[in-house]
Amino acid sequence: MSVVLVINSGSSSFKYQLIALEDAGSTDHEVLASGLVERIGEASGAARHTTAAGTHSVERPIEDHTAGFQLMLTAFEQYGPDLAEADIAAVGHRVVHGGKRFFGPTVVTQKVEDDIDDLGALAPLHNPANLEGIRAARTAFPDVPHVAVFDTAFHQTLAPEAYTYAIDAELAERYRVRRYGFHGTSHKFVSEAAARFLGRPLEELRIIVLHLGNGASACAVRGGVSVETSMGMTPLEGLVMGSRSGDMDPAVLFHLHRQAGLGVEQLDDLLNRRSGLLGLTGTGDMRDVQKAAAEGDETAASALAVYSHRLRHYIGAYFAHLGGMDAIVFTAGVGENNANVRAETLRPLAHLGVELDEERNASPSREARRISTEGSAVDALVIPTNEELEIARQALGASTAG
The missing domain is CATH 3.30.420.40 (ATPase, nucleotide binding domain)
Known part of the structure; x- marks a missing residue:
C-alpha cells in the first residue's frame, strides 16, 4: 500500500x-x-x-x-x-x-x-x-x-467555442478572460464512478454530473471528457448556489452602480457572498430553506423553484450538447442528501427519458445508488464524491510517473 x-x-x-x-x-x-x-x-x-x-x-x-x-x-x-x-x-x-x-x-x-x-x-x-x-x-x-x-484541469478539454466569451479578443487574451470551470476533481471522480456503477465503459457514456453543495456546478462529460461546464472564469457563473448568484445579466452591475451607488468591492461582495439562496431567503443552507418552504414560507418556496429551474436549464442545454444522455448524476452535500431537490429537478424531465423512482429517491442511503426506475431510458444516480481520494490517486500517479 x-x-x-x-x-x-x-x-x-x-x-x-x-x-x-x-x-x-x-x-x-x-x-x-x-x-x-x-x-x-x-x-x-x-x-x-x-x-x-x-x-x-x-x-x-x-x-x-x-x-x-x-x-x-x-x-x-x-x-x-x-x-x-x-x-x-x-x-x-x-x-x-x-x-x-x-x-x-x-x-x-x-x-x-x-x-x-x-x-x-x-x-x-x-x-x-x-x-x-x-x-x-x-x-x-x-x-x-x-x-x-x-480544480480547473479536468475542463482543459473544453473546445474554444465552449470556453470563449464574446468580448474584445485582444482584451480577453491580455487579461486571460475565458471559461475555465471548477470542481473538476469531483466531476472526474464521479463520472468515472458512475461508469463503474453502471458496469459500462466510460468511453461510451454521455453523463451530466451535478455537483450541488454550497458551491454548485454542472458538467457535461462525453467519453470521460469534459465538454461543457457551468462555472466560468470564476466559480461565480452558472447555477444558483448557497451565497453566489450564478448566471445573471452583467448589465445588472452597471444598473446597481448607477442607481444604488455600489462600488466594485460592494458588487463583488453582493454576488459572491450575499446572493444565491442567502440573498433570496436570508439563509444559504438548503436544509433551512426547505424546512421554511414546507412550513408554508412562500419566499423559500419561490427560491427553491428558482434553484431547480436553473438546474433544468443546464440539464437541457447539456442534453443538446451531448446529443442525448445516458446518465444524470447527483453528488456533493445537497446532491447526495437532498431527495427533494433531486425530485423537483427530475420530475419534469420525463420527456428527456428520465423516470424517477420516488421510493429509491427517498432512501437515506449514503451509498452509490440508482434513483430512476428500471425502465428509465436515462439512469439517474446518486454517487458520493471523494475529492480527497481523487487527489491522492492523482498525486500518487504523478509522483511515480517516469
Whole structure:
C-alpha cells in the first residue's frame, strides 16, 4: 500500500487526510487519519485530529500555516499514525485555479509555485491560500514529492467555442478572460464512478454530473471528457448556489452602480457572498430553506423553484450538447442528501427519458445508488464524491510517473 497526505488549504484553515491506497488506479483505500486546523492568524486557533482511536482537539493561537503544519505534525506524533513508519509517497495539494497552464496533476517545483502565485490574479480568494499550504508543507516534508491537483484541469478539454466569451479578443487574451470551470476533481471522480456503477465503459457514456453543495456546478462529460461546464472564469457563473448568484445579466452591475451607488468591492461582495439562496431567503443552507418552504414560507418556496429551474436549464442545454444522455448524476452535500431537490429537478424531465423512482429517491442511503426506475431510458444516480481520494490517486500517479 502507498500512503498519500492530502492537503486542502484555505486562507485561515487547512484540512488534511492521510490515505492508504494500492496504486494510482485503485479506488480501494483506507483513511488512516484526518484533521482540520482552523482560525489561523486569529487570537484563538483550533486543531482537530481524528484516527480510528478517536478525535483529539486543541485550542491555541496559530500564527501562520507553518505553525499550523507543526501542530499537525505534533498530533501525528502524539496520536498516530507514525509518519516515519507510514513512509509517505506523496503530498497532494488541492489548487483551485490552474489557468490554461496546467492540464493535470503537476509535481511542485519553484516554477510551479511561481505560476500558482501568478494565477492568483484569477483566483485571489483561493490560489494565495493554496500556495501558503504548499509552501508550509514543503517545509514540513522536504524529501517527499508534492503534487498540485487543479480544480480547473479536468475542463482543459473544453473546445474554444465552449470556453470563449464574446468580448474584445485582444482584451480577453491580455487579461486571460475565458471559461475555465471548477470542481473538476469531483466531476472526474464521479463520472468515472458512475461508469463503474453502471458496469459500462466510460468511453461510451454521455453523463451530466451535478455537483450541488454550497458551491454548485454542472458538467457535461462525453467519453470521460469534459465538454461543457457551468462555472466560468470564476466559480461565480452558472447555477444558483448557497451565497453566489450564478448566471445573471452583467448589465445588472452597471444598473446597481448607477442607481444604488455600489462600488466594485460592494458588487463583488453582493454576488459572491450575499446572493444565491442567502440573498433570496436570508439563509444559504438548503436544509433551512426547505424546512421554511414546507412550513408554508412562500419566499423559500419561490427560491427553491428558482434553484431547480436553473438546474433544468443546464440539464437541457447539456442534453443538446451531448446529443442525448445516458446518465444524470447527483453528488456533493445537497446532491447526495437532498431527495427533494433531486425530485423537483427530475420530475419534469420525463420527456428527456428520465423516470424517477420516488421510493429509491427517498432512501437515506449514503451509498452509490440508482434513483430512476428500471425502465428509465436515462439512469439517474446518486454517487458520493471523494475529492480527497481523487487527489491522492492523482498525486500518487504523478509522483511515480517516469
